[in-house]
Amino acid sequence: MSDPRPATPGTATGRATEPIASGVIGPGCAKTDPIVIADGITRSFGGVTAVDVEHLEIPRGVITALIGPNGAGKTTLFNLLSGFDHPDSGEWSFDGTSLAGIPSFKVSRLGQVRTFQLTKSLAMLSVLENMKLGARDQRGESLWRALFPPLWRAQERAIEEKAMGLLETFLLDGKRDDYAASLSGGQRKLLEMARALMSDPQFVMLDEPMAGVNPALTQSLLGHIVRLREQGMTVLFVEHDMHMVQAIADWVVVMAEGRVVAEGVPAVVMNDPAVVDAYLGSNRDRDLGELVAEIRAERGVPRPAATGAVRATAHATHEEDR
Numbered sequence: 001m002s003d004p005r006p007a008t009p010g011t012a013t014g015r016a017t018e019p020i021a022s023g024v025i026g027p028g029c030a031k032t033d034p035i036v037i038a039d040g041i042t043r044s045f046g047g048v049t050a051v052d053v054e055h056l057e058i059p060r061g062v063i064t065a066l067i068g069p070n071g072a073g074k075t076t077l078f079n080l081l082s083g084f085d086h087p088d089s090g091e092w093s094f095d096g097t098s099l100a101g102i103p104s105f106k107v108s109r110l111g112q113v114r115t116f117q118l119t120k121s122l123a124m125l126s127v128l129e130n131m132k133l134g135a136r137d138q139r140g141e142s143l144w145r146a147l148f149p150p151l152w153r154a155q156e157r158a159i160e161e162k163a164m165g166l167l168e169t170f171l172l173d174g175k176r177d178d179y180a181a182s183l184s185g186g187q188r189k190l191l192e193m194a195r196a197l198m199s200d201p202q203f204v205m206l207d208e209p210m211a212g213v214n215p216a217l218t219q220s221l222l223g224h225i226v227r228l229r230e231q232g233m234t235v236l237f238v239e240h241d242m243h244m245v246q247a248i249a250d251w252v253v254v255m256a257e258g259r260v261v262a263e264g265v266p267a268v269v270m271n272d273p274a275v276v277d278a279y280l281g282s283n284r285d286r287d288l289g290e291l292v293a294e295i296r297a298e299r300g301v302p303r304p305a306a307t308g309a310v311r312a313t314a315h316a317t318h319e320e321d322r
């Protein structure tokens, strides 16, 4: 599934125009400026190999979409890269620093933050308190500094100003004193993204940012994600909504059965018969189902009775999309 075309992404308004990949495009291909480099990452749960990624590079300064059918391993890979889970094997680095064995709170201090498929805002804290928790290196956390209020009061004010600035951007400033529990699902997604930005990250990972967001908030959420790139951040997001992927992604990575099975610019990947087949259910000669069958055969896993999870879920995804 490699693509010999030049690795220059589309030039649609606001999209990156520099080449993203540095050679032939395909699964695991090299990037001109990778921010994350992962090698040999595996993670199994019982007999299920959730992730088996030979090599993956995430390009810096652009928006990458991680797509794939249900159960492809996307969230597990997110958990591993962000230190919320530990792989059985493998190494990966963020901005040149090895992250193997580094816990999630340290990963976020290094500038890599993530949101969750199901939002993790603390329901019984106010919106503003949730935001403050996102700030890093808070001086009041040190016992010595806590004993000297002037040392942390100034910082406390700065944190609150920053939080309010972000809440205004995300149109949540009017909710600052409300419990997070009182927000709608979409507003909680916005809060989670806003909170992630409190730590001035370089790399933002969003797990299904559109799930549960009503259409009225969709445009604003898309705008926020595009602005992250405009502000110089790198974004990696998992998404089932192919409209969103086409609208904002500069690069697309496709996973199936734990592996990276395709990569490229959206205009190419989204028209790849294999990907189209997996997501849109059209009958093409070449499909991810074949790849999945090959992977299963290699592993000695018997093929399920149905055509395969990829195709089955692809239809479901398409139905939801309509």
Ligand SMILES: Nc1ncnc2c1ncn2[C@@H]1O[C@H](COP(=O)(O)OP(=O)(O)OP(=O)(O)O)[C@@H](O)[C@H]1O
Binding pocket: 045, 048, 049, 050, 068, 069, 070, 071, 072, 073, 074, 075, 076, 077
């Ligand atoms: N904690 C766990 N315990 C057991 N199995 C797990 C666990 N987490 C993930 N899995 C399994 O690993 C595989 C990959 O799951 P994962 O959630 O990473 O897929 P996904 O691509 O994110 O799917 P979805 O799009 O449905 O969220 C699935 O077969 C899943 O059942």
